[in-house]
Amino acid sequence: MLNRRDFFKMSAAAVAVSSVSKVAMAALPEIASVSGAETQAPSAPATGRPYHPVVTLNGWSLPWRMRNGVKEFHLVAEPVLREIAPGMQAKLWGYNGQSPGPTIEVVEGDKVRIYVTNRLPEATSVHWHGQRLPNGMDGISGLTQPAIASGKTFVYEFEAKRAGTFMYHPHADEMVQMAMGMMGFWVTHPKTPDFMRVDRDYVFLINAYDIDPGSYTPKVNTMLDQNIWTFNSRVFPGIAPMVAGVNERVRIRVGNLSMTNHPIHLHGHEFVVTGTDGGWTPPASRWPEVTTDIAVGQMRAIEFIADAPGDWAFHCHKSHHTMNAMGHQVPTMIGVNQQGLVDKITNLLPDYMPMGTTGMAEMGEMSMPLPENTLPMMAGQGQFGPMDMGGMFTSVKVRAGLKAGDYSDPGDYQHPPNTVAYEFDAEAVPVTRAAPLKPDGSALQVRKPGKAKSGNAKPAGHNGHEGH
Numbered sequence: 001m002l003n004r005r006d007f008f009k010m011s012a013a014a015v016a017v018s019s020v021s022k023v024a025m026a027a028l029p030e031i032a033s034v035s036g037a038e039t040q041a042p043s044a045p046a047t048g049r050p051y052h053p054v055v056t057l058n059g060w061s062l063p064w065r066m067r068n069g070v071k072e073f074h075l076v077a078e079p080v081l082r083e084i085a086p087g088m089q090a091k092l093w094g095y096n097g098q099s100p101g102p103t104i105e106v107v108e109g110d111k112v113r114i115y116v117t118n119r120l121p122e123a124t125s126v127h128w129h130g131q132r133l134p135n136g137m138d139g140i141s142g143l144t145q146p147a148i149a150s151g152k153t154f155v156y157e158f159e160a161k162r163a164g165t166f167m168y169h170p171h172a173d174e175m176v177q178m179a180m181g182m183m184g185f186w187v188t189h190p191k192t193p194d195f196m197r198v199d200r201d202y203v204f205l206i207n208a209y210d211i212d213p214g215s216y217t218p219k220v221n222t223m224l225d226q227n228i229w230t231f232n233s234r235v236f237p238g239i240a241p242m243v244a245g246v247n248e249r250v251r252i253r254v255g256n257l258s259m260t261n262h263p264i265h266l267h268g269h270e271f272v273v274t275g276t277d278g279g280w281t282p283p284a285s286r287w288p289e290v291t292t293d294i295a296v297g298q299m300r301a302i303e304f305i306a307d308a309p310g311d312w313a314f315h316c317h318k319s320h321h322t323m324n325a326m327g328h329q330v331p332t333m334i335g336v337n338q339q340g341l342v343d344k345i346t347n348l349l350p351d352y353m354p355m356g357t358t359g360m361a362e363m364g365e366m367s368m369p370l371p372e373n374t375l376p377m378m379a380g381q382g383q384f385g386p387m388d389m390g391g392m393f394t395s396v397k398v399r400a401g402l403k404a405g406d407y408s409d410p411g412d413y414q415h416p417p418n419t420v421a422y423e424f425d426a427e428a429v430p431v432t433r434a435a436p437l438k439p440d441g442s443a444l445q446v447r448k449p450g451k452a453k454s455g456n457a458k459p460a461g462h463n464g465h466e467g468h
Helices: 004-010 022-026 176-180 337-346 363-364
Strands: 016-018 065-067 072-087 086-093 102-107 111-118 127-129 153-159 164-169 184-189 200-209 228-231 242-245 248-256 260-268 271-277 293-294 298-306 310-316 378-381 384-389 391-398
Touching: 022 102, 164 248, 164 271, 164 298, 184 200, 184 248, 200 242, 242 248, 248 293, 260 298, 293 298
Parallel strands: 072 111, 102 184, 200 248, 242 391
Antiparallel strands: 016 153, 065 072, 072 086, 111 153, 127 164, 164 184, 200 228, 248 298, 260 293, 260 310, 271 298, 310 391, 378 384
């Protein structure tokens, strides 16, 4: 058993508990676990210093216990079953029943003790990404500590020295373990609760998977051709919306643990980048943006005033990242006349339908049968019809009269009269146009594209030119 009297003397290394017996577990903080993927509303801290809690998108924050002035957490690395979106599940690795694991929230200056129990089939470790701490607590297997073997519990302890936005993830068989979903968010709040205070503070991690339709386990050797691009291991339409009251100040903290960068874009508002994993950005260094690029291993905190009511899109601006279960070998059939082929195939498969001739949206709108445990590339219904989106996409729902602490989905935005784009009936509006003028003031002859002239003349519609 761990001798707690000597604990602080051992800050140069993570300390292994000899076994995970019932007796040993009785001395540890209770294991909190969550299996569902609903966003849990925050609650004020019951012990320790006060802070304004964050909201983890489709996730939750890990509870702790206070013991002799130390904030103690218990992480359990284990296989988990994560719902990517309704209709698809993935067999991942994570922490405390979820991937990503629960968010850890502490306050600047807290003494923190984290017990990590390994229920994986291989050794692991935990790296506290961005933290200032003793070298032996940095979580690099072989370099700064022995790896945490299966069935063992290690202890990490350090002081949360600076406020900011951080992550945790393994540095042991990292390619496999992170590809399987092992990661989590860490927030260190400032000592003064009113410093950089916002009304709503959202957090999530970007991660990606390569999961074949019909399969449940990610391919861990894929480098860049992932087909499931996620916010907190969820894809649209399974990603919860972020809500805000009109004129509330909103912070969204994003960490990127995928294999590529992500330009994150917000509609309807301008924001500023107020923080990175290196700390808060000086006010003089900020400028308004609507998109910020987040590189691999980086964190960004953006802030804006939610002063425009509506349902505003929030997504990665790489177009393939707003799709689900994408097949990279699917040929492009736009403009291809498939009728002759269709006639032959339907003799063998009467229910066959040609797809992709006019684009890919039809594939998400026809509710075609899918292989087991996969999702259509584009899915989700809005109040005006199919949304043709997937992957890294959600919305920021800004509403007047939203109560503080209310994080429930307010439903579709009710647009004021005459504020929705509409179809234009050109036939109902007679138009008389004057002939446009050449630079010398004479009238241009305007001719609509048409058939070719007789003889050797070029078609009248050939780039708007006659032969010269």
